[in-house]
Amino acid sequence: MIDVLVVGAGPAALAIAAELAEQGLAVAVLAATDPRELWPNTYGIWGDEVDALGLGHLLEHRWSDTCSYFGSGSSDPADPADSPTRHGRDYGLFDKTRLQKFWLERCEAAGVQWLRGQAQELSHGSGRSQVRYAPARAADLAVIEARLVVDASGHKAVFVQRPERGPVAGQAAYGVVGRFTAPPVQSGQFVLMDYRADHLSEAERQEPPTFLYAMDLGQGRFFVEETSLALAPPVPYAKLKQRLERRLAHRGVAIEQVEHEEFCLFPMNLPLPDLDQPVLAFGGAAAMVHPASGYMLGALLRRAPVLAAAVAARLRAEPAADSLQLAAAGWQALWPPELRRKHALYQFGLEKLMRFSEPQLRSHFTSFFSLPSAQWYGFLTNTLSLGELLAAMVALFATAPWSVRWGLMGMRGRELQLGLRMLAP
Template sequence: MKLKNFADVLVMGAGPAALCIASELVQQGLKVEALASNSPEAPWPNTYGIWAEELESLGMESLLGYRWTDTLSYFGDGKDLVGLEPIKHNFDYGLFDSLSLQKALLEKCNGLLWRLETVEKIVFSQTETEVICHSGEKYSARIVIDAIGHKSPFIQRPNKGPVAQQAAYGIVGKFSSPPVGENQFVLMDFRPDHLSEKQLKEPPSFLYAMDFGENVFFVEETSLACAPPLSKNILEKRLYERLSHRGIEVKEILHEENCLFPMNLPLPYLDQPLLAFGGSASMVHPASGYMVGALLRRAPALAKSIAEAIDLNPSLSSLDLAKEGWKVLWTPELVQRHRLYQFGLKRLMSFDESLLRNFFVAFFKLPKKDWSAFLANTLPLPKLIVVMLRLFYMAPLKVRLGMIGL
């Protein structure tokens, strides 16, 4: 006997990952249930950046709230690199209009109701999966997808030691003078001239900044990856020291942003009966921290595979359905690419501040189509290997030695 809340698929979560996969499942004509402890209409607290071309390839560039053509990075210190001139990327970057993205995904959900519940337990059987909530309510589905995020307690994965996390502290505000140029976006400002000798020996961080117009700017001090992560207090202190060194005072804070998420979270076990999507499924790019582009690209194929599996074999067990989903979500090629990126991140985490700056100078000398696809995780495996080898041979000797751990 089926429970009254029985569905083809039950999605847990209400963030970008949950909305992406739920909307595609609805588009496949499946009966979908959705559970979350927060409303899917609640504003998302953080900003989401993406290279504009990546979004254009999906026909979704209208969802950008901001777009910059003048994009650049700073890696010099006037000593081991020539001058302090920026590297110009000549590649448009944008920030999602989070409300527009949220609204577009909710509209694709065709009125799907999110039940405000906190999941307590998940019980698997041969034919279905039952979700038991703190309220006492029970929900049942052919398959359940965990899109709660990387902190989900329900997804099983191997323990491979400390997990490196990207941490950032940022403010949207008004300043005594512009922290970046007019209509300008700075991907990475690694200039270390404001750091003490002691700070130069600590894990490095960089400035990520942009002009929002009307004398409003977003500045964020970011640690690419570190285990344990740099604290909010350290990043906030570094941000203010960086600004002060350039004679810039914060006049008004309109919004504060705190980010902390894993970069090298191990892949989940791909034979478990609970499927995942987004941070729960380790979909954060290990080399860049980006994920929203991957969510938008990979959700349609996953939803289609689940719909086809249910249609072809209505008696397929929850475990077998989950296995079909895992096979699409983490193909052998995607697994290998993920491992390569994680290996690269491990090497970068061993670099000191100077070596890291020199690495990025070499990285952005790659052809634009290569470095941009590297950051978006859209390079086929053979091409990714070629690009990584090319980077190795292009890099200065000391960077190459660092890449091989010498």
């Protein structure tokens, strides 16, 4: 019998498996796909965030010229509303291959066992967890027993249970890595959000807003991605692709060569899992996506060691601890009360933003990035304390125009319920 079975093969699974194994625990990873299979999506992170983790060497690209556009996008180049908002912070793009290899090598050095198969059923007996799975090259189901199961299989978790609290909003994006007839962004530039909508008709501007996320990859290659902040149901890929092509065409740019198409969809406001269940989760399965920014890699890197240490400490202190007790130790470390309150506050804010019109969103983000850099950065990376987060939100309200303030003050739908959850997460 092993100590921990991790279900999944993505960044979350490899991150937590490596940390658990380095704590001296016997760990196995069960996945339907080969953990060495290259991940399809790109992963960005703020430079300060990756530097604090000592992992800057895992970046493929890094930009110091970082900006956003929240203006009207009028055809007049002298229009000050069309000027960029400069962020003054580096932004990086992970080298996916290098990041994957970083975790794989740590897993293998620490003795992680690899199992190939589709997880099917989870049961608990005699204080242990049993997982039945369909091996990749066998007709009959196999069974593996572990002291604890960690579900890191993503947003559509295999085993993790969570409450039903209404529609789940998805951030959807369609992107292209390739070459273009003209640069879609300035040389050496990274654009976090371009909300200019001058390529759309007045009727189209009443539809859910989308923005451009783009970067210069060097040597004539660029990555451009049309993104919807969050919506339930999500904006279809076809609509995002159409908007991207129209945005580029409006600026005299066409796609010349496609190296890679990216289709990205993940939930932004998943409810937290049931924290009393005898199975633990990590990553998307544990609702670790930042509800306001959509980022998760920084959280995986920061919180995996904390979670692994808590599970290992409980096992050392109580060698006979059962799955429920080990999971409880893990849940307490992963989602302590302050983080649960912050998560509720972020979800409350996202619910507000999903109701904002395109002009309100542009005004909101103009005000948001006018906050002191430490405040907006800490908000987006979830590194502020609860008190600091509340202070940032109060400052944002105080400086925002009345069109945004009215949108923040009115309570509609489940907003009041989400706000009250901050008091009793």
